[in-house]
Amino acid sequence: MTPRRLLRTLVLAVAAPSLVCASAQAPATAQRAGHQAVGYKIPTASGQHGGWIGSYQTSNGGPKVYCADPLKRGPSFAGGYSSPRLVSHWKRVSGKPVGPAALRRAGWILSAHGETESKKRAAAVDTAVHALMTRGAYGFGRSRSDQRLRATGHGREIKGLARQMLGASKRLSGPARLYVGATTVTDDGGVSAMVRLTSRRTGRPIAGAKVRVRLPGRPGSELTKVTGNDGTAHVSFTVRNPGTYQVRAAARDLASSRVWVAEPHDRRAQRMLVAGRTEQVRAADTVTIKAHPQLSTMTSDFDVTPGTVFRDIVRVTGLEPGYHRTAVAELYGPARQRAQLRCDKQTVVRRVRFTVDGNGTYRTPPVKVHRPGRYTWLVRLPGDARNVGATHRCATRSETTLVRKRWYAPPTIDAGYTVSGRADAVPARAHRRAAWVEVPAARIVAGAALVGASHGTMDLPGDVDRLGWLDRSARPGDLIGSTVIAGHVSDRSDDPGAMWNLTDVHRGNRVRVHRGGETFTYRVFAKDRYPRSRALPHRAFATTGRHKIALISCTDRVRTSGGGFHYTDNIVVLARAVP
Incomplete structure (x- = not known):
């Protein structure tokens, strides 16, 4: 209510017969202008109305007021009242000043409890305020105070309520402090905040207060919470758009610790204390809702040969302005199939870094690997104050590169001699031994x-006791492709060569290859014969697919009419690696 309106209501109130706070001038009724005062009549010794303990109700819906000077005339003798003013200093009728602590506590009681409609509580407010501001015979527990309480017929209960109000005023009077903090923000924009309302003077929590929190990013939306016994309330909400926002909170209608008084025009009349004055406090906290950048990535090459450089191409979108960080791209592998790829520290083979300074497309530094298999990229973009970090799934199709040896046509393999003395295979020059081959079932x-190949024919060693490993085929232990090893079945005299007993091999037999201090074990799954007049099957020379070893030689010796011999077929034994 504005001071002007309150003045008007006070004037209206005193225009009719009015209550008094003391026994000197008692009105005939407690009903004024259609509004009922809240409290108790205090009869005189003769039974007449001799005063009032409780509140006055001003007309026109105005606030309740309380007498401040019980020994003075009632408000009907005031001749009108000035607009309420804020009290900075207060003197009792005796002229003694009231200390700031008592004034503060009286203001809090008037604000927190003065508007009550309970007769007992209104009488308790009157009693407590007089105890703080009037004292003397009206001090708490003094003669006149106890006399007034006994007149109500509920003295003990009212005194207990007044004692509670006085105790609470010690703890809670004074300005309030509102705090917004302990704010947490989730990656999906969920915000959780705590508000705490306490007495600025004592730090005690203020319970039961309504706190309104404006929701950032949602104009016009707010949540209302009530503080608990610890003075706190918690709010949770979601902000969809990235940015920096203020979480604003306001606690309104808080009990004020200031005293407002309306002065009578006739100084012999009562000053009136205004109840129900409130105040509000505000607070805010800053929260940042981070953006969720997106990565769209693709390897520069889906199929390369060992030792060929390739890189990753990264498109970044959704970054907030001002981003400048170093991103990491890691290459993982190798694996036989894309589904077998894992992105962990045990499988990382290359790591490169590149600078990202905003949205756009970036090319990582190049890398190269030599071991055949499938490799995949994984890019990690670090977060900053306005953006969360970003990455993507491991082993996506667009991020996977197949590293394999170059495709080649199956060479001719002539692993037998004729009695004419003409060698069907061109003896290879001496090569350093690269591996040992064992086939126990074939001894x-x-x-x-x-070895290599010349003019489409595999160069086998001239020594029939040695084998040739085709240099363009896979290495033993690779994940993909075929390792091609061939050897003579016999020499020019038809004496046994290294592959003499290859035909004795059957499915399930083991093949072991020793290379570089490692042993690789294979299990035979196929054995086939092919006419030497036809090309050998491509699957024996594959550069992709599940890794295997192909053992190749000649078979099916045929003697000529002149006493010579030759071999009509090739034998191909295929064995898969044993895990």
């Missing part, structure tokens, strides 16, 4: 040298 134990 094969032989060294294998790395």
Whole structure:
């Protein structure tokens, strides 16, 4: 209510017969202008109305007021009242000043409890305020105070309520402090905040207060919470758009610790204390809702040969302005199939860094690997104050590169001689032994040298006791492709060569290859014969697919009419790696 309106209501109130606070001038009724005062009549010794303990109700819906000077005339003798003013200093009728602590506590009681409609509580407010501001005979527990309480017929209960109000005023009077903090923000924009309302003077929690929190990013929306016994309330909400926002909170209608008084025009009349004055406090906290950047990535090459450089291409969108960080791209592998790829510290083979300074497309530094298999990229973009970090799923199709040896046509493999003395295979020059091959079921134990091919024919070692490992084929232990090892079945005299007993091999037999201090074990799954007049099957020379070893030689010796011999077929034994 404005001071002007309150003045008007006070004037209206005193225009009719009015209550008094003391026994000197008692009105005939407690009913004024259609509004009922809240409290108790205090009869005189003769039974007449001799005063009032409780509140006055001003007309026109105005606030309740309380007498401040019980020994003065009632408000009907005031001749009108000035607009209420804020009290900074207060003197009793005796002229003694009231200290700031008592004044503060009286203001809090008037604000927190003065508007009550309970007769007992209104009488308790009157009693407590007089105890703080009037004292003397009206002090708490003094003669006149106790006399007034006994007149109500509920003196003990009212005195207990007044004692509670006085105790609470010690703890809670004074300005309030509102705090907004302990704010947490989730990656999906969920915000949780705590508000705490306490007495600024004592730090005691203020319970039961309504706190309104404006929701950032949602104009016009707010939540209302009530503080608990610890003075706190918690709010949770979601903000969809990234940015920096203020979480604003306001606690309104708080009990004020200031005293407002309306002065009578006739100084012989009562000053009136205004009840129900409130105040509000505000607080805010800053929260940042981070953006969720997106990564769209693709390897520069889906199929490369060992030792060929390739890189990752990264498109970044959704970053908030001002981003500048170093991103990391890691290459993982190798694996035989994309589904077998894992992105962990055990499988990372290359790591490169590149600078990201905003949305756009970036190319990582190049890398190269030599071991065949499938590799995949994984990019990690670090977060900053306005953006969460970003990455993507491991082993996506667009991020996977197949590293394999170059495709080649199956060479001719002539692993037998004729009695004419003409060699069907071109003896290879001496090669350093690269591996040992064991086939226990066929009693094969032989060294294998790395050999090439000349004019479409595999160069086998001239020593029939040695094997040739085709240099363009897979290495033993690779994840993909075929390791091709071939050897002679016999020499020019038809004496047994390294592959003499290859035909004795059957499905399920083991093949072991020793290379570089490691042993690789294979299990035979196929054995086939092919006419030497036809090309050998491509699957024996594959550069992709599940890794296997192909053991190749000649078979089916045929003697000629002149006493010579030759071999009509090739034998191909295929064995898969044993895990």
